[in-house]
Every structure is written in C-alpha cells, then in structure tokens.
Amino acid sequence: MKKLLLIALLSTLTACGSEDVFDSNEQDNGSEILSEVTFTHQASDVSSPLYYFDGTYSENGEVYTQDNIFWQWTVSLDGIGQIASLHPEEDPQYQFLEANTYRIKATVTNADGEVLDSHYQDITITSEQIATPILTPTAVINIVNINALNVEFDAQNSTYSEGGISEYEWLIEGSSYATPVKVHTFNQSGQYSVSLKVKSVDGTEDSITTIVEVSAEPTEPVADFTYTTANLVVDFDASNSSNISSNIDSYNWYFPHDGSSQNGVRISKEFPIEDSYSASLTAISAEGIENEIIKTISVSENAAYVTCDILTSSHTIYRSRDEGQCFTSIANGPLTTITSANAWCDAQIAKYKDQMSRIFPTNLTYEVRQQGNNECAEPNEL
Numbered sequence: 001m002k003k004l005l006l007i008a009l010l011s012t013l014t015a016c017g018s019e020d021v022f023d024s025n026e027q028d029n030g031s032e033i034l035s036e037v038t039f040t041h042q043a044s045d046v047s048s049p050l051y052y053f054d055g056t057y058s059e060n061g062e063v064y065t066q067d068n069i070f071w072q073w074t075v076s077l078d079g080i081g082q083i084a085s086l087h088p089e090e091d092p093q094y095q096f097l098e099a100n101t102y103r104i105k106a107t108v109t110n111a112d113g114e115v116l117d118s119h120y121q122d123i124t125i126t127s128e129q130i131a132t133p134i135l136t137p138t139a140v141i142n143i144v145n146i147n148a149l150n151v152e153f154d155a156q157n158s159t160y161s162e163g164g165i166s167e168y169e170w171l172i173e174g175s176s177y178a179t180p181v182k183v184h185t186f187n188q189s190g191q192y193s194v195s196l197k198v199k200s201v202d203g204t205e206d207s208i209t210t211i212v213e214v215s216a217e218p219t220e221p222v223a224d225f226t227y228t229t230a231n232l233v234v235d236f237d238a239s240n241s242s243n244i245s246s247n248i249d250s251y252n253w254y255f256p257h258d259g260s261s262q263n264g265v266r267i268s269k270e271f272p273i274e275d276s277y278s279a280s281l282t283a284i285s286a287e288g289i290e291n292e293i294i295k296t297i298s299v300s301e302n303a304a305y306v307t308c309d310i311l312t313s314s315h316t317i318y319r320s321r322d323e324g325q326c327f328t329s330i331a332n333g334p335l336t337t338i339t340s341a342n343a344w345c346d347a348q349i350a351k352y353k354d355q356m357s358r359i360f361p362t363n364l365t366y367e368v369r370q371q372g373n374n375e376c377a378e379p380n381e382l
Contacts, residue, residue, distance in 0.1 A: 147286070
C-alpha cells in the first residue's frame with residue numbers, strides 16, 4: 001500500500017510541472033559561467049615607452065561594462081615582483097622607465113571583491129623607446145583633513161611641466177568623482193584604496209593610488225620624528241607622526257637638558273656643546289589624545305681639532321716647565337670631532353707621560369684646541 005501511494009504522489013508531482021523544475025535544476029547544476037579577461041596594448045608612438053591599454057571582460061560571450069565590474073592592473077618584473085599599479089579602469093596608460101621585459105596583469109573583480117578572472121601579457125621595452133620619453137603630468141594626493149569617517153582629499157598639487165591639468169578623476173569605494181578636491185564619507189571604519197588620475201591639456205595621464213585608514217572611534221596618535229644635524233644645529237621633522245581618526249593639532253617639543261620647549265611640525269634647535277641629548281615630541285590629536293616619543297640625539301662640531309695642550313697639576317715647577325707643550329695631528333690629517341680628538345690625544349699623552357716618568361713623576365691633563373687656535377710653535381706628533 002505504501003509503495004502504491006508513493007508512486008501515485010510522484011505521478012501527481014510530474015503532472016503539476018515538477019518535471020520542468022527537475023530539468024531546470026539539472027540545467028543550472030550543469031551550466032558554468034565562462035568568464036574571460038583580455039586586453040590590448042599599443043605604444044603611443046613607434047618608439048615611445050608610453051603605452052595605452054584597453055581591457056575587455058565577458059561572461060558567456062556577454063561583454064560587461066565598467067559599471068558592473070572593477071579593474072586592477074599590476075606591472076611586475078621577474079625576480080623583483082610588482083613595481084607599479086595602474087589606474088583601476090578598463091583603459092589605463094603607463095609609461096615604462098627602463099628597458100626590460102615587463103608582465104602586465106589585469107584582474108577583474110565584482111562589487112564584493114571576488115576575483116572573476118585575470119589575464120597577463122609580457123611586454124618588452126627597448127632602450128630606444130626609453131631614450132624618447134613622453135612628458136606626462138604628475139598626480140599628487142594630499143589628505144587635507146580627517147574627521148572620523150570624513151576625509152578631505154586634494155589633488156591641486158598635481159603638476160604638468162608643459163601646461164595645466166585639464167581633468168581630475170577620483171575612484172573611491174567604487175564611485176568616480178571629477179573634481180580636484182573631494183570630501184568623502186566612508187561607510188565604516190577600515191582601510192580603503194583611493195585612486196586619482198589626472199589628465200594634462202595634451203591628453204597624457206598619470207595616476208596614483210594611496211591607502212587611507214579611517215575610524216569612527218577616537219584613536220591614539222603615533223608620535224614620530226626624524227632629524228638632521230649640521231654641527232651643533234639640529235633640524236627636527238615630525239611629519240611622520242600620524243593619527244587615524246583625526247588630524248594632529250599640536251606638535252610639542254621638549255629638551256630636558258635646558259628645559260626649553262617649542263611647537264610645530266618642523267623646528268630647529270642649537271645645542272651648546274658636543275654631547276648626547278634627549279629630545280621629546282608629544283603629538284596631540286584633535287580629540288585631545290596625546291602620545292609621546294623620546295629619542296637620543298648626538299651632536300658634534302665637525303671642526304678640525306688638531307692640538308692637545310699639556311697642563312700639569314702635580315707641582316708648580318712642572319707647570320712652568322711644560323708651559324706651551326702641545327701635540328698636533330697634522331701628519332694624520334684633521335680630527336673632525338671632539339671624540340676622535342680625545343682618543344688621539346689620550347694616546348699622545350700616554351706616550352708623553354711614559355717618556356716624562358723616566359725623569360720625574362707626572363700628573364698631566366690636556367685641553368683640545370681647534371685649528372686656528374694653536375699656540376704650538378711647530379707641529380709635534382709623538
């Protein structure tokens with residue numbers, strides 16, 4: 001009885017159109033989307049290193065437009081890896097800078113970031129092509145202001161030596177914007193790729209991509225600085241400091257050796273003598289959150305220290321006897337720091353004390369003098 005009921009039920013389902021449904025499922029399971037990425041490349045001139053690329057993506061023979069997909073282009077060298085990325089569009093430009101064989105790879109993704117397909121080609125650039133470069137503009141992205149998820153981008157520092165910039169194109173979160181300045185509100189906290197393409201009045205292009213990180217919640221800034229020395233003067237630069245959720249509003253410098261302080265992204269400080277000093281930088285965000293970093297700075301006069309002036313302290317007669325005694329390093333060349341001068345003088349004084357001890361006990365100290373302040377009658381190196 002159960003078998004008869006099951007047969008009857010199956011017959012009823014078939015009569016109601018279930019056969020079409022089953023056939024449809026079999027067709028869906030058996031079908032496969034055939035995707036294909038291809039692109040062409042062409043030099044702007046016969047001997048030009050500037051190339052135009054044109055990509056095409058299709059599924060089952062249907063060509064998809066830029067609105068449906070997203071392009072990623074990379075330029076790589078064998079043994080080195082990726083050296084550049086092109087503007088994320090279907091028809092970018094790129095100017096090669098050295099003669100070599102390059103691998104150009106185009107990858108297509110959907111809105112969710114899923115890779116749909118990719119394709120690469122190898123292009124050999126000759127030295128003759130490199131010898132005739134094409135003048136192109138330079139794309140520059142400046143981040144003017146950060147406030148939580150809101151970021152202001154500025155491309156107005158982009159330049160072209162042969163004229164002006166005629167077009168700007170931003171690609172942010174899959175949307176395109178054609179203004180030199182763009183304020184964008186990101187969907188949520190995280191890292192995002194921001195691309196800019198600029199076109200010159202002559203039609204040549206340049207593009208740049210940067211990664212920006214945003215946070216809806218206040219974050220602690222990262223204080224950091226670099227410095228360069230010129231004798232006793234040190235130039236400090238805090239532009240490596242950063243913060244995710246906002247701008248850094250204050251850069252406070254403090255120097256414990258003299259208790260002085262300064263403010264600013266870039267400052268200069270002159271130290272009194274050759275030595276090692278502590279330098280403190282405190283970065284304060286727009287939310288008032290602070291972060292401090294302390295580094296040790298070593299400075300030297302970088303002068304030509306050339307003499308060791310002998311002084312005695314054991315007895316008056318020795319002082320008068322050794323008056324004017326000094327040694328110089330002229331034979332070995334100038335000593336450019338007080339550290340090297342002290343090391344050299346220590347060795348010379350040791351020799352001098354050893355010789356003098358055979359006559360009478362000595363207790364010697366010395367002073368280092370710079371070139372031009374030498375009271376020695378003549379060079380004398382032991």
